[in-house]
Amino acid sequence: EHTVEGRSADIIVSWGNDNTKTVAAAPVVTQEKASETAPAPVAAVATPVVEAKKPLKAPPVMSGPVAVEAIDFLNEEGRSVIAVTLSGPVKVSEPVEEGNLIRFELVNASISRALRRTIDASAFPSAVTSVTPYTVADGDHQNVRIAVVMKGAVAYALEKEGSTVRLVVDDGAYAEPVPAAVSQVEVVAPEATQDAPAGIVQQRSAPTFRPVTADEMAAEAARYTGEKITLVFDSANVRSILQLIGDVSDLNILASSDVGGNVTLRLIDVPWDQALDLVLETAGLGKVQEGNVLRIMPKGKLRELEQAAMKEQTIAIEEGVLETRAFLISYAGVDDMKGYLTDIKSDRGSIIADSRNKQLIVRDVADVLDQMRDMIAQIDKPERQVMIEARIVEANTNFSRNLGVKWNFDYDQNVDPTTKSLTVPNAALGLGGAVALAPTVGAGLGSTVAIAALDDQLNIDLRLQALENSGEGKIVSTPRITTLNGEKAVISQGTKIPFSTVSDSGTDVKFENAELKLEVTPEINPDGSILLDINVSNSAVGTVVPTATGDAVSIDEKKAQTKALVRDGQTTVIGGIFIEDERESATGVPFLKDIPLLGGLFRSKSKSRDRRELLIFITPRIVE
Incomplete structure (x- = not known):
């Protein structure tokens, strides 16, 4: 039995367990059978550099063979470790190199049939391809031979500590590549863990390869709206990935003959259009979309096509046939529109403004005329309107x-x-x-x-x-008005009060307005907010006052003038205008009301206080 355990970025393959007891020695295998069992050596390569080995102490003489309890394969950061755990100290022979094969023997040792299996490490980012343990006869006893097949010439070291023998291999170029972006990411050291049971070795985290993370693309995430997909590939062909994305996006993808190469990616729940941009950016490719057809080619070739198209357009403008078109202007000013189009026309073109018929007569090449048509469609639109709803509240507080x-x-x-x-x-x-x-x-x-x-x-x-009487009164007026964007709107309602004036020419009668008046000038901003220039006044008939020509009626007036920025449909309030009147009066029986002490029985007093506040609630609404 064997177990495979993944911890962080490390991979552990274990044979046996902690409770494996010493078993009887397996039947002795002759040298000829051993050669059949051992893997065939591969072609010889350059002799690897071998690190200095620790001196192996001679183990004490044992009465019986030492049993192999577990064989573990560890893939740590940049190195691979084959750890052999035994029931006691053992003598280890010097490693022997045969091409890409490295083997060493455990003298006078035994191994159970369950552990005599090949460990396949070819799928790991390691210099080790496989590890095979088997037994060989050596005189009157048997040895356990460990054969390690390598992917190439790398440095290694054989170590022995107590009852554990370790072959440490430097993975070198076969180790997992570290992306450049990792250097910009803060790596937190893993916390120390407790010793694991025998047969299971603790490991540290290793960085995993990722082209991009969601946090790094957060600034651009808003512009990706495609269906989310998951792509996990190791050295996959770019053309194959483009076919997968084409199936999801329902786009027709046309890739040029020089589109190729391999990419390794791991994208989980990423919009397909974002995944496409990442793959193209990694492979140095660009795209041009025409309807539902997506053309993909190297960026250099794409730039060449763009430059060629610009050159053709320049030639067409300089040498193209001139045409004449008339554009009707419905809402914008004719002279204003002519100024906008002057910057677009070519050197050979001309624009004539017909203000009477509200049209522009333009003579230019076809491409320029099409650009002018699109510009007019964007600018010549009806002016938006704003409906202003005002609620004017006058709160009276009377105390008498x-x-x-x-x-x-x-x-x-x-x-x-x-x-x-x-x-x-x-x-x-x-x-x-x-x-x-x-x-x-x-x-x-x-x-x-x-x-x-x-x-x-x-x-x-x-x-x-x-x-003692107290009361509150409210006078509510709700005028509404609709106006064009940027134009002042005025609404008023009230009474004209006549009054006479005396001059050298005689007596004249003039009128003064006692009215409720609202003036609003709205300006619609591109973000949907509205800037309001507000002027509200509320005039009413006041008291009668004596003048040189007789009694006249006074006018009580309340005003509020301000600018406010509000959203479409939101309400703003204007307040804080207070008017307060206090009056005191006394009535009573003549003479008797002035008697000390008893005069209070023959007189009465009154006191009144009137407090008024003007509040204006304004709600603008955009009318399309």
Whole structure:
């Protein structure tokens, strides 16, 4: 039985296990059979350089043969190791070279039939092709011979430590190639691991070959949208890889005869168009797509074709037949469009602007005329529009407080014996004068208290009022307007207030606007954002003020002017305009309200505070 274990970039092949016990010696094989069992030597090559070997100490004399417990093949960074684990110390013969074959013997040793198998290492990045253990007869005992077939002349060393014999081979040119990009990648040293059980050898990580990583291509990943594929090949032909990509992409691929070479790649879940670019870049190839046909050729040849095409185009412009075409201009200015096309026309061409019919008459070669047609199609487009929706909110905060006592005397000639209340029709009498009754107090906002009654004919009501009333009001206006990109739009609604002015020529009547007005100039940016130049005003009729020519009405005006950058459909708010009015007044019975201490029973006070704020919410929407 044998096991193959991969750890990081190392590969371990093990025969046997930790618990293998010493077994009886295998039947002695004669020298002739041994020669048949051993692999045939290959053609001789130059004698390899052999490193200095450690002196092998003579093992102590043992009563019986030493058993081979395991044979391990390790492929480490740049070297291969064949490790033979025995049940005890053993004498090792000097290695013998026969062409690409290196063999050494373990004197007076035995090996089980399960371990007498060839280790095939040809698929590994190693200088070792195979390792074959077998037994040979040596007088009255047998030896275990280890035959190692190499891929070429490389340096090696035979080492012995305790009951372990190791053949260390320098892989040299046969080692796994290290890409240049690895030098730019930070390599973290692996953590130390505990000793592994016998038969399993610990290894360090080795760098793996990768042309590119996803992180290195993150900046260009956005432009690759093809179906993801996985390509893992070792020295694969470029033409074969192009055929695989053509099957996935549904493109017709035409490769020139000089497209060739091999590439080694490992691409996992990569868009096929990205994989194609990587393969072409690695192989020094370029591509030209015409419809669903992809032409692939070396970059040098591709540059030659481009230069030849440019030369042909130059000759066609200089020597081509002149044609005349008329281009209608629907939205852009004719003179502006003429300026754009002047840079495209050839030296032999001419452009005439017909402003009355909104067209350009151009005479030039066919290729230049086609370029002008495409340019006009890109520029001559209808101007986009923007719909502006504005919500204007005026928030009022009113606070009023009324506190006072008011007296009321009623006299009635017809005394009601039940209520003992006296009333005088259409008459109201007070102490020292007439006093108007306060409005009825709403539930929860105040109280009315009856104090006493003087006699059957008088009813004296004492009302102590404590009123505190607070409220908020909102005035919402929602004007909407649509305008062209870059053009000012104005919308207004209100009233014209007349007022008279006196001059030498007489009295004139003029009008002042009391209106809600919105002015907006939008500019659409290429990224979809909108720059708004906003001017909002809200005027209303104010109080009456005296003037030299008489009373006049004042105009209360609120304004907001700003610039804002918003996205299509988003809302911006403008606020912070406050107007606050505070008023205090006092009423009461003359003379009595001024009596110290008792005057409070004959007077009332009122205090009001009015706070208003103007808020403007603006939402632009692009109309295609």
